[in-house]
Amino acid sequence: MLSGGLVIAGERSGVGKTTVTLALLAALAQKSERVQSFKVGPDYIDPMFHRQATGRPCYNLDPILTSETYVQQCFAHRCRDAEFALVEGVMGLFDGASGRSDVASTAHVARLLNLPVLLVVDCGRLSRSVLAIIHGYRTLDPRVQIAGVVLNRVGSDRHLDLLTEAIASLDIPILGVLRRQDAIALPDRHLGLVPTAELPQLPDILDRLATLGHTSFTWTALIPLLTLHPSPSSPSSPSSPPHLISSSPPTPKPRLAIAQDAAFSFYYPDNLDILTALGAELVPWSPLQEEHPPADIDGLYFGGGFPEMFAAALAANQGLRTQLKVLLQAGLPAYAECGGLMYLATTLIDLDDRPWPMVGLLPTTVRMQSRLTLGYRRAKVQRPSVLLAEGQTVWGHEFHRSQTDRLPDCPVYQLQRYGAEQPHGAEGWSLHRVQASYLHLHWGGCPEVAQALVTACSRYRQNREQAA
The missing domain is CATH 3.40.50.880 (Class I glutamine amidotransferase (GATase) domain)
Structure with missing residues (x-):
């Protein structure tokens, strides 16, 4: 088994977790060719952007479409030759498939994989109230470890000072700050983001995201969280994919x-x-x-x-x-x-x-x-x-x-x-x-x-x- 890896979660949809994820992935990919990413839920399009950033397929972690065991096995198998692992969440941290529980939520997957969470907070229209938001997310489920926060859409140095002062009493690290002017728009349409195959400008967007990643995060604290380590007390990661092969492959291959x-x-x-x-x-x-x-x-x-x-x-x-x-x-x-x-x-x-x-x-x-x-x-x-x-x-x-x-x-x-x-x-x-x-x-x-x-x-x- 492996230890290590980090989950990127939002306090709700639309707070910028995809931008944060892609900025981290693009910056990491300039450090290493062995960056493995995952996406919570059934989405197809976000993983396309992950793949363009890292050069590796992004795998979905969905306990409803598969199972809890499959999610764990998939993560372990796909990380077996990687140096860093990052999981992008879905919706808000505790938003599950039914709306009545957190089943299939980002929190559910973080618990299954025993991974810490980096919480992205949209600070565009608040100051001291950020304290209540982070405190609530940090204490709602003690099984979910909030390792730090990213403050997104910060308007000014004065705004950042107010946010930092409010958060100080929580003793939780601020591991990233993105300014309002840092926004990098990804075009969308009726089913979400426009797929990568239709974006000739994507290499330029990824370069800008990598620059944002290098300059907006506290890497000395993030790298230890993202780095994968073999666990000496556990069996080795599975060498075969986590699925059932019911018969010998046909010869010749269809x-x-x-x-x-x-x-x-x-x-x-x-x-x-x-x-x-x-x-x-x-x-x-x-x-x-x-x-x-x-x-x-x-x-x-x-x-x-x-x-x-x-x-x-x-x-x-x-x-x-x-x-x-x-x-x-x-x-x-x-x-x-x-x-x-x-x-x-x-x-x-x-x-x-x-x-x-x-x-x-x-x-x-x-x-x-x-x-x-x-x-x-x-x-x-x-x-x-x-x-x-x-x-x-x-x-x-x-x-x-x-x-x-x-x-x-x-x-x-x-x-x-x-x-x-x-x-x-x-x-x-x-x-x-x-x-x-x-x-x-x-x-x-x-x-x-x-x-x-x-x-x-x-x-x-x-x-x-x-x-x-």
């Missing part, structure tokens, strides 16, 4: 095409690692830029993303859309989440109410909405698919502003909101050997789904070779 471009970029690194460990050969490709699917593939994986922002380009690639529909109708296995479902639909109506033809496999129109559908879902399978058995239960997460105009006669899932007792609705398509749904799955919590996808691809390859 080729699974992964749609990866600006339109399709929402993938948990764990999911791709699990597919590789199960024996799949992953073949990245771009539905935006390529006129044909990759050659000799045995399956397709369409992740989430922003197809609505690139609907015109996706629609213009008519030859590819036709080829994909023919392949999928002929039995090529495929798994599509959220943006992938939108792409496989008949029509996508974008934010400006313009219709665009898509692949046309699913007999439904997808329309962008002003309302956000968001939250954890317990999904019980009521119609079996190429990946799921009837009666099976998985945990997933919805995060979308589009809706289909119809459901299949028998949807794949019966959904239930996290913390609710009543059914939430039905969702998901199973057609030919394709499963498409708005539900995002983390296969650390259901590796059998990844195993089923690899098995389906392997069988397709065997049939393809026999027919050749």
Whole structure:
């Protein structure tokens, strides 16, 4: 086992914890190539920025989508060759998934990993009241160790003096100060930050964040907290990823095409690692830029993303859309989440109410909405698919502003909101050997789904070779 690492938490959403996290990561990455980051919760976009800052994948720590044990094993496994570890929290420190408890909160994960917390406080509209905020967060749960605070959006030297004087009675270190003029704006849109693939100015932003990191924090106190150390009294860190391998990898490896471009970029690194460990050969490709699917593939994986922002380009690639529909109708296995479902639909109506033809496999129109559908879902399978058995239960997460105009006669899932007792609705398509749904799955919590996808691809390859 390892000791060391630090959690960055906010006293609420919007206080600047992502800016603080990226400033620390960018500065650390100039000191070391072995900086491992993590993100609490199901978010896809913040981890993209982490990866650009550190050059390493950022892994999600989500005890609902996976489990408490998986969170601990994932942290230990991914840190085994790192020098520093940093975990970015979600929402406010004690804000859990249900709003009634701190389950899946930053505090929950900090306790699971036994890590200290650096609390980011927005000081933009307060002075002495900062004392009450920090005191409350420090004492609410004695199991959570607040190692220090970062004062963000400090207006002036006089403002800083007032804040410092107020905090002095708490005997808690101020480990960072960011001024109002230090703000580095990251562009956003209807689902959060704009993904990194769409930001040509990102290298300049990261350079500015690194400078901010070097000049705004007390590194003599932070480095000991961030540094990882092997624990001599505990067993060594697990050498294999924290997931179940139920069978020997197939030979030869099935080729699974992964749609990866600006339109399709929402993938948990764990999911791709699990597919590789199960024996799949992953073949990245771009539905935006390529006129044909990759050659000799045995399956397709369409992740989430922003197809609505690139609907015109996706629609213009008519030859590819036709080829994909023919392949999928002929039995090529495929798994599509959220943006992938939108792409496989008949029509996508974008934010400006313009219709665009898509692949046309699913007999439904997808329309962008002003309302956000968001939250954890317990999904019980009521119609079996190429990946799921009837009666099976998985945990997933919805995060979308589009809706289909119809459901299949028998949807794949019966959904239930996290913390609710009543059914939430039905969702998901199973057609030919394709499963498409708005539900995002983390296969650390259901590796059998990844195993089923690899098995389906392997069988397709065997049939393809026999027919050749």
